[in-house]
Amino acid sequence: MKRQKPTFKPYDQGQLMVLPPTLEELIAADHPVRVVNQIIDKINLVPLLKKYKGGGCSSYHPRMMLKVLIYGYLSNIYSSRKLEAATRENIYFMWLSGMEQPDHNTLNRFRSERLKGIIKQIFSEVVLLMASSGHVDLQQVYTDGTKIESSANRYTFVWGKAIKTSRERISKQLEELWQYAEQVAKQELADQTPTQFAAIDPEEVRKTIELIDRALEDKPVAKKIRQKVKYAKKHWPGQLKSCQEKESILEGRNSYSKTDKDATFMRMKEDHMGNGQLKPAYNVQISTSDQIIAHYSIHQNPTDTLTLKSHLDTFQQELGAKPKELVADAGYGSEENYDYLASNQIEAYVKDNYFDKTQHKNELAKGNFHPDNLHYNNDLNCYYCPMGQHMKFIGNKVETTKSGYQRRLSRYQACNCNGCPIRGACHKSENDRIIEVSHHLIELRKRARELLNSEKGVAHRKKRPVDVEPVFGMIKQNRGFRRFLLKGIEKVTIEFGLVALAHNMMKLCTLIDLKGFLAAFLHLLLYTLSCITINARLQKRFLPAKLIPILS
Numbered sequence: 001m002k003r004q005k006p007t008f009k010p011y012d013q014g015q016l017m018v019l020p021p022t023l024e025e026l027i028a029a030d031h032p033v034r035v036v037n038q039i040i041d042k043i044n045l046v047p048l049l050k051k052y053k054g055g056g057c058s059s060y061h062p063r064m065m066l067k068v069l070i071y072g073y074l075s076n077i078y079s080s081r082k083l084e085a086a087t088r089e090n091i092y093f094m095w096l097s098g099m100e101q102p103d104h105n106t107l108n109r110f111r112s113e114r115l116k117g118i119i120k121q122i123f124s125e126v127v128l129l130m131a132s133s134g135h136v137d138l139q140q141v142y143t144d145g146t147k148i149e150s151s152a153n154r155y156t157f158v159w160g161k162a163i164k165t166s167r168e169r170i171s172k173q174l175e176e177l178w179q180y181a182e183q184v185a186k187q188e189l190a191d192q193t194p195t196q197f198a199a200i201d202p203e204e205v206r207k208t209i210e211l212i213d214r215a216l217e218d219k220p221v222a223k224k225i226r227q228k229v230k231y232a233k234k235h236w237p238g239q240l241k242s243c244q245e246k247e248s249i250l251e252g253r254n255s256y257s258k259t260d261k262d263a264t265f266m267r268m269k270e271d272h273m274g275n276g277q278l279k280p281a282y283n284v285q286i287s288t289s290d291q292i293i294a295h296y297s298i299h300q301n302p303t304d305t306l307t308l309k310s311h312l313d314t315f316q317q318e319l320g321a322k323p324k325e326l327v328a329d330a331g332y333g334s335e336e337n338y339d340y341l342a343s344n345q346i347e348a349y350v351k352d353n354y355f356d357k358t359q360h361k362n363e364l365a366k367g368n369f370h371p372d373n374l375h376y377n378n379d380l381n382c383y384y385c386p387m388g389q390h391m392k393f394i395g396n397k398v399e400t401t402k403s404g405y406q407r408r409l410s411r412y413q414a415c416n417c418n419g420c421p422i423r424g425a426c427h428k429s430e431n432d433r434i435i436e437v438s439h440h441l442i443e444l445r446k447r448a449r450e451l452l453n454s455e456k457g458v459a460h461r462k463k464r465p466v467d468v469e470p471v472f473g474m475i476k477q478n479r480g481f482r483r484f485l486l487k488g489i490e491k492v493t494i495e496f497g498l499v500a501l502a503h504n505m506m507k508l509c510t511l512i513d514l515k516g517f518l519a520a521f522l523h524l525l526l527y528t529l530s531c532i533t534i535n536a537r538l539q540k541r542f543l544p545a546k547l548i549p550i551l552s
């Protein structure tokens, strides 16, 4: 059989166009870049414009720069060099930038300097715009947190405990030296008041060592002691000064990184080395509604429990009011948080640590030695232990948490645990068992459990894992944003703001697409039904008898 000659479509790279298309014409009407463009065109950028002093060389328009950055984060392009390349090569960026080509330094300066202190306002402006169009509900939010690695070096840790130990060691050795010097040179040190060894200060230490050195100068002391005094004179004041500086950076944290002093070492879930190593990171808290981020805050504390208050305070500052209902997991179920939510009239759909156990009888049975499972007699103010023994009230105790919140604990003690057959399973104390209970927490927890078990609470519990948690998946897995590029909490806030803006705009595109799809589907359905009705009227015999009355 004769082989046919292949034919190809015309290919001419030098083909001229009479009316070349504009970039606008090349971009699809429903492309996400149009959503970014429209939203940023709508928002008020006065605070950002105020950041420009005026005079000198003209600047790129901040609206254009912002659009380019947000669209970059939406397209998984985070590096300023890649963004610079995109404004030359990618028609969506070329359209957004109006064919301007800012270089990577300009883009980076805009991101890390111009957006400082402004990003939250821009983010809130966009959220309020989405709320006014009904895309996000600010009254009902789902809150959760994730840890995102800092761009700091992983092995540059400074530990608060090591600083404390070092100060204590110097203090102890200085006291020993002083006592030794007092024995050897009693006369020389007779009029000197000893330093406050506990509240150790570099200047005080320097003076004390000089005193010891002068007092021991002409005394026959061991070579080891002289060497120690010499070492202390040379190193201790400097070491203590460095300790003071490090403590001022720590600000109550347990650790920080030398290359990003705002980052704290935290245990990460995604540990690719699988060795439970701590990494410098930030704790990102978000509140979502239908997978749209309504609010975010960055924290240096790894514990979610301690972040809720400040997260909700900034929620109010930035969006004008706190939410009416908050849904969160057991990580937030502390007395302080329940108390805060109750005093701010926020309905707390927040689990406590034992909530899941209360849902399963078998699990509950395993922990029947826990104070929560012991019977309380309100009239007599006493508990009954698992053996039915009366546990009498022995007093109150006030406990201050890490955040400064004061809890009032009531203490109850069993009368005689000696010879009890289940003592080993009940408690490990050598004396009679003592339990400490916060009646205020019990009340707050009871209210939260009632809410969680209500019809609305069950719906919230079902929705929480598909509302807030997938957002972290989308950001970390789909967008590949697992590590910040910038250093310092201010710049990290900017970066996450851009990530959140990009996420919200992408979500908005999906919602618009879904609406369009539903409208088209409804249109098609109505059209099909009307055709069937006409057909049915014409040819009733082809339709099932039951369907005819419905369609006509």
Ligand code: SF4
Binding pocket: 385, 386, 387, 388, 389, 414, 416, 417, 420, 421, 422, 423, 426, 427, 433
């Ligand atoms: S050990 Fe003491 S508190 Fe525990 S069940 Fe026995 S008697 Fe009661």
